[in-house]
Amino acid sequence: MKPYLKNLVKISFGAILLFIFLAGGIFIIFTFGKSSYDTTSITNAGFAIFAGCASVCFAWSRTSDYPRDTAKIKQFGESLFLSALCFVIASLAKFIFLHKTELIEKPLLGYLNFLFPIINVLGAIMFLLAYINAWIAMLGLLKILFRKSLTRI
Numbered sequence: 001m002k003p004y005l006k007n008l009v010k011i012s013f014g015a016i017l018l019f020i021f022l023a024g025g026i027f028i029i030f031t032f033g034k035s036s037y038d039t040t041s042i043t044n045a046g047f048a049i050f051a052g053c054a055s056v057c058f059a060w061s062r063t064s065d066y067p068r069d070t071a072k073i074k075q076f077g078e079s080l081f082l083s084a085l086c087f088v089i090a091s092l093a094k095f096i097f098l099h100k101t102e103l104i105e106k107p108l109l110g111y112l113n114f115l116f117p118i119i120n121v122l123g124a125i126m127f128l129l130a131y132i133n134a135w136i137a138m139l140g141l142l143k144i145l146f147r148k149s150l151t152r153i
Contacts, residue, residue: 024131025131028128032090043127050087051080053080054078057077072140076138077137079133079134093122093126097120097123
């Protein structure tokens with residue numbers, strides 16, 4: 001393949017990934033930042049996707065023939081697993097925020113009521129950071145795959 005075609009493929013793919021990243025980031029900010037929206041189903045799916053990708057990374061790192069790539073793939077798998085755990089923790093924070101009246105008794109709720117907006121903001125930030133961390137890992141994995149596939153052409 002000619003060098004300018006490789007660069008065109010890289011730029012096109014990068015533009016598509018940038019669009020997807022920005023769309024997902026905006027979705028997370030507006031969806032998870034909304035205090036009344038129950039995000040449990042979305043976080044369950046996010047956890048399953050990130051945990052599944054981490055599992056694939058760990059299996060790939062065991063079967064890789066390139067030691068340099070093996071360490072990177074394992075590191076990206078760890079990042080994806082961390083993102084999955086952050087999704088669960090952030091989901092728990094959002095659940096506590098939404099169901100505070102059922103979880104905490106009325107007299108105690110009056111004293112702790114100032115904490116719940118902070119919990120909601122911290123949960124939304126944790127969702128966003130987990131999303132960014134997962135994207136960094138996915139981009140690293142795609143870089144390894146592209147390097148291998150573009151050298152074969």
